[in-house]
Amino acid sequence: MTLWRAYNLHIAWLMAAVPDQVRLRERRQHNLHELAWQPVPAATPATLDYFMRDYVNHLHHHLRQIKRP
Numbered sequence: 184m185t186l187w188r189a190y191n192l193h194i195a196w197l198m199a200a201v202p203d204q205v206r207l208r209e210r211r212q213h214n215l216h217e218l219a220w221q222p223v224p225a226a227t228p229a230t231l232d233y234f235m236r237d238y239v240n241h242l243h244h245h246l247r248q249i250k251r252p
Contacts, residue, residue, distance in 0.1 A: 191242065198235045206232045220244070 209228035216225040220241035223229040
């Protein structure tokens, strides 16, 4: 659990360090239709911000699964 926590804290630090212009730039070529938890169609532009939020939402999903009685 310690490694998992440290890994995700590091990812959070990296996410916070990404400049807005990079994070919000639309990318027409991506693989979020294959990779994201909540996929983005291949023909729809996507942002790094979307991918980062998708990761956090996926993480919260798993945390809710762990906390269920």
